[in-house]
Amino acid sequence: MGERTLMKGNEALGEAAVRAGCRFYFGYPITPQNELTAYMAKRMDEVGGVFLQSESEVAAINMIYGASAAGVRAMTSSSGPGISLMQEGISYLAGAELPCVIVNVMRGGPGLGNIAPSQGDYFQATRGGGHGDYRTIVLAPYRVQEMADLTTLAFYLADKYRTPVVVLVDAVLGQMMEPVEFGELDLPPLPPKDWTVGYMMGRPKRLVTSLHLAPGALERHNLHLKEKYERIESEEVRWEGVCLEDAEVVLVAYGTSARVCLGAVRKGRREGRKVGLFRPITLWPFPWKALREVAERVKAILVVEMSLGQLVEDVRLAVEGRCPVHLLGRPGGGVPTVREVSERVGETLDGGGDEVVESL
Amino acid sequence: MKLLRAYERPESLADVPFRYCPGCGHGIVTRLVAEVVDELGIRERTVGVAPVGCAVFVEEYFNFDMVGAAHGRVCPVATGLKRALPDHVILGYQGDGGLAAIGLAEVVHAANRGERVTMIYVNNAVYGMTRGQMAPTTLLGQRTTTTPSGREPRRDGFPLKVCELLAGLEGVAYIARGTVTSPKNVRTLKRYIERAIRTQMEDEGFSLVEVLSPCPSNWHMKPLEAIAWVEERMIPFYGLGEVKACTQKS
Numbered sequence: 001m002g003e004r005t006l007m008k009g010n011e012a013l014g015e016a017a018v019r020a021g022c023r024f025y026f027g028y029p030i031t032p033q034n035e036l037t038a039y040m041a042k043r044m045d046e047v048g049g050v051f052l053q054s055e056s057e058v059a060a061i062n063m064i065y066g067a068s069a070a071g072v073r074a075m076t077s078s079s080g081p082g083i084s085l086m087q088e089g090i091s092y093l094a095g096a097e098l099p100c101v102i103v104n105v106m107r108g109g110p111g112l113g114n115i116a117p118s119q120g121d122y123f124q125a126t127r128g129g130g131h132g133d134y135r136t137i138v139l140a141p142y143r144v145q146e147m148a149d150l151t152t153l154a155f156y157l158a159d160k161y162r163t164p165v166v167v168l169v170d171a172v173l174g175q176m177m178e179p180v181e182f183g184e185l186d187l188p189p190l191p192p193k194d195w196t197v198g199y200m201m202g203r204p205k206r207l208v209t210s211l212h213l214a215p216g217a218l219e220r221h222n223l224h225l226k227e228k229y230e231r232i233e234s235e236e237v238r239w240e241g242v243c244l245e246d247a248e249v250v251l252v253a254y255g256t257s258a259r260v261c262l263g264a265v266r267k268g269r270r271e272g273r274k275v276g277l278f279r280p281i282t283l284w285p286f287p288w289k290a291l292r293e294v295a296e297r298v299k300a301i302l303v304v305e306m307s308l309g310q311l312v313e314d315v316r317l318a319v320e321g322r323c324p325v326h327l328l329g330r331p332g333g334g335v336p337t338v339r340e341v342s343e344r345v346g347e348t349l350d351g352g353g354d355e356v357v358e359s360l
Numbered sequence: 361m362k363l364l365r366a367y368e369r370p371e372s373l374a375d376v377p378f379r380y381c382p383g384c385g386h387g388i389v390t391r392l393v394a395e396v397v398d399e400l401g402i403r404e405r406t407v408g409v410a411p412v413g414c415a416v417f418v419e420e421y422f423n424f425d426m427v428g429a430a431h432g433r434v435c436p437v438a439t440g441l442k443r444a445l446p447d448h449v450i451l452g453y454q455g456d457g458g459l460a461a462i463g464l465a466e467v468v469h470a471a472n473r474g475e476r477v478t479m480i481y482v483n484n485a486v487y488g489m490t491r492g493q494m495a496p497t498t499l500l501g502q503r504t505t506t507t508p509s510g511r512e513p514r515r516d517g518f519p520l521k522v523c524e525l526l527a528g529l530e531g532v533a534y535i536a537r538g539t540v541t542s543p544k545n546v547r548t549l550k551r552y553i554e555r556a557i558r559t560q561m562e563d564e565g566f567s568l569v570e571v572l573s574p575c576p577s578n579w580h581m582k583p584l585e586a587i588a589w590v591e592e593r594m595i596p597f598y599g600l601g602e603v604k605a606c607t608q609k610s
Binding site: 056058063064066067068069070072074088089092197202206207208209210211 | 426436438465466
């Protein structure tokens with residue numbers, strides 16, 4: 001590992017991208033991710049890469065499409081409203097099986113919403129806001145170090161599976177400062193990129209496209225994608241558990257919400273409450289199996305999210321009724337506090353048992 | 361022997377039959393682009409970007425590396441390719457729906473950046489693949505499925521002259537408008553295409569060639585009537601010739 005430096009989350013993410021070999025950044029300004037664009041503009045100059053401020057997010061994601069087709073590591077970043085504009089391009093990237101990294105520093109919505117931290121784009125990220133049958137890998141860091149590490153991993157997974165990868169963070173993580181170290185992740189070698197355009201040098205022509213017009217061709221392509229998604233689901237699920245062994249109530253949260261929950265776990269344990277934390281790191285593939293096993297042995301699950309009941313749907317799908325699932329959701333820029341979470345843990349332990357999913 | 365050679369398939373055209381409608385101008389344009397790529401000796405370092413619409417088939421027809429873009433997004437895809445492959449020739453091929461309607465912002469900004477790419481822009485005054493709706497380039501009074509009583513400017517606006525719109529931008533190095541209505545016009549068009557690609561190769565800026573092209577199927581005309589309509593209606597309105605060629609070194 002290298003030296004520890006104090007950095008903003010957005011900048012740590014950018015630095016990790018540069019170190020992962022990303023030399024192509026295309027993006028359009030939007031708050032709260034502007035530190036990242038500024039950082040990439042500066043660093044791309046220094047390392048001889050390409051930084052291009054596009055005329056729109058629509059253009060940015062399609063520039064990524066072109067650069068990725070040529071085989072280079074490319075990244076864009078934005079926030080909810082801009083990510084909405086990119087959905088068309090993300091669908092095409094998934095269809096054409098082009099690797100890239102898309103960072104969403106989430107803000108409040110719907111519409112223009114506000115610029116406060118939010119987790120309201122969970123559905124958009126995990127369900128795919130674009131058209132057609134596709135998935136994108138979604139990584140959810142919860143501290144600055146992980147913003148760096150998961151960005152490195154994002155480029156690796158994108159190339160490994162030829163798929164867009166979303167790094168889903170929120171304004172708190174993007175703008176907070178923490179120490180970070182840039183080390184090498186120990187990752188196996190990648191397959192050669194034998195599908196990129198350019199430098200024909202005697203080989204037959206290549207075509208990168210999402211169009212499959214011949215009868216049956218698209219269905220075969222869809223089934224090929226499904227097989228790939230199944231491989232991702234079996235090999236790439238990542239999650240972290242804290243104090244799960246004897247927990248009676250388990251909090252489920254990602255990103256900034258998970259940090260708050262970590263505080264609530266510590267507080268609860270000090271007060272003698274058996275509370276633990278289950279933190280999905282991959283939001284897709286979701287850790288269904290691991291969470292189901294946890295649900296077998298606990299009294300209840302409390303989902304904490306900065307949105308009004310998005311993560312909780314995946315939790316309920318994982319739990320399949322094995323225990324009650326409650327929701328503490330704060331939308332529109334509200335960040336749950338340790339006290340709020342602790343109170344709900346207390347209520348759940350004392351009076352819990354009903355299966356009503358309720359929001360704050 | 362010479363005559364036979366003239367009708368050989370260029371190496372830059374794949375050995376697949378065209379599925380363009382009879383009398384469509386695309387077949388000529390597609391072939392001309394392939395001939396120019398062959399003659400410039402750049403086939404192995406050319407990447408084409410195909411659009412959505414009738415010209416989507418160039419994905420198959422060109423025998424060099426191809427990328428299929430979303431509707432209207434040929435210019436940003438070409439931009440990404442060119443930035444990643446600066447020593448390659450990037451050729452976009454689009455119709456009037458993709459370039460002049462849904463992709464207008466993209467072409468204006470690619471042109472304004474002086475992006476070193478070449479756009480072949482086929483204007484047939486109608487949406488072809490979706491069966492004949494009004495395009496931004498539809499002439500006043502022209503009947504389409506979405507202007508059944510003719511394009512009416514108060515309701516539908518005016519036909520868009522893309523070349524003149526872009527010519528004022530500093531990043532644009534070469535712009536020309538040709539057509540395919542006669543052997544002479546075809547030869548002139550081929551010269552425009554060659555100059556546009558050379559403009560890119562000489563690193564001079566953005567280049568675009570518009571082609572006024574017949575669409576007998578959606579104009580509900582016989583091929584010869586469609587050619588006459590291009591000559592009698594489209595050419596007088598749009599005009600032919602090089603609109604901007606100020607930086608040609610060659």
